[in-house]
Amino acid sequence: MENSKTQKIYALIFVLTLLGITEVIIYFSQTFQLIKFLAAILGFIAILYYLFIIGKVFLEE
DSSP states (O other): OHHHHHHHHHHHHHHHHHHHHHHHHHHHOSSOHHHHHHHHHHHHHHHHHHHHHHHHHHHHO
C-alpha cells in the first residue's frame, strides 16, 4: 500500500513539473509555432496521465 501511495505522489509531482515546463515554454516562445505545438502535446499527455492515475485510484478503492 505504501508503494502505491508513493507512486501517486511521484505521478502528481511529474504532472505538475511537466505542466510548469509547458507553461514556461509557451510563454517564452511567442514566435516558434513548432515549440508551442510540442509543448501543447506534452501538456495534453501530462493531463491524460494524471487523469489515468486518478482513475486507477478510484478503481482501487
